[in-house]
Amino acid sequence: MRKKRKESFIYDRTLRELFQDVPKTLIRLLVDKEIKEVLETSFPKVEERRVDLLTRLEDDTLFHLEIQSISDTLMPKRMLKYASLIYENYDEFPFQMVLYVGDRDIKIRSKIKEKNLRYNYEVKDIREFDCSKLIESEDITDNIIAILCNIKDFDRLFAKLQGKLLNLDNKKREDYLRKLFYLLRLRPDLHEKYKQKKQEELAMPFIIEKERDPLYKDGLEKGIEKGIQEGSNETKIAIAKALLKQKIDIEVIVKSTGLSKEVVEKLK
Secondary structure, eight states: OOHHHHHHHHHHHHHHHHHHGOHHHHHHHSSSSOEEEEEOOEEOOOOOEEEEEEEEEEOEEEEEEEEEEEOTTTTHHHHHHHHHHHHHHHHSSOOEEEEEESOOOOOOEEEEEETTEEEEEEEEEGGGTTTTTHHHHHHHHHHHGGSBOOOHHHHHHHHHHHHHHTTTTTHHHHHHHHHHHHHHHTOOOHHHHHSSSSSHHHHOOHHHHHOOOGGGGGGGEEEEEEEEHHHHHHHHHHHHHHHHTTTTHHHHHHHHHHHHHHHHHHHH
């Protein structure tokens, strides 16, 4: 149980960080409304309490979202406490939802029913969503979160992510990769698919820190990075071909692989 809670903390922290970018398409899918304003999520009191996401929607209602990777039996009490804090700070009672992102059966209670208290909130399982809109979103946060949905087109999603990540600076790329690799652990079937992909199909010039990448030990990313660094023409050409198939800009491919523009043009 302690190990599960530790892993849950890693996933929850990763998702909380990811949600700082506010996945607008996901919110629209959850509540069928646009976000009007992103609000402060930290409530400093005797002990600090921070919710995962708090927004004001287009109809001026407050929307509070919590992300859960395990079925926490204390969730109703936590949600009630958060609701009280939000009400105290904004003089409004929020519309609340728990979004479950785990890989097991969901067992999160959605209400409290006591003699003098009736309280409830919504609980949704992200696996029940059609993730096509998240895949097509221009927001990389939506794209990464899509791996937690009911994936029907794995290749399409990762092609989208490849194109997005290639156009980021190194620091942002590493940060999003770290989050992506952590979340893949929540979906063991996708994790295995990812590892089984041919090296040239997934080859991208990622700069990955060993300590921050939990998949680095598997050797796949290490092999890709080493191949580029050693300058093998066969490896570079394989990478270039894979990127051309995904319609990545030629200038980006030249910069990424070190091949000349003329060579890449011929491959095209």
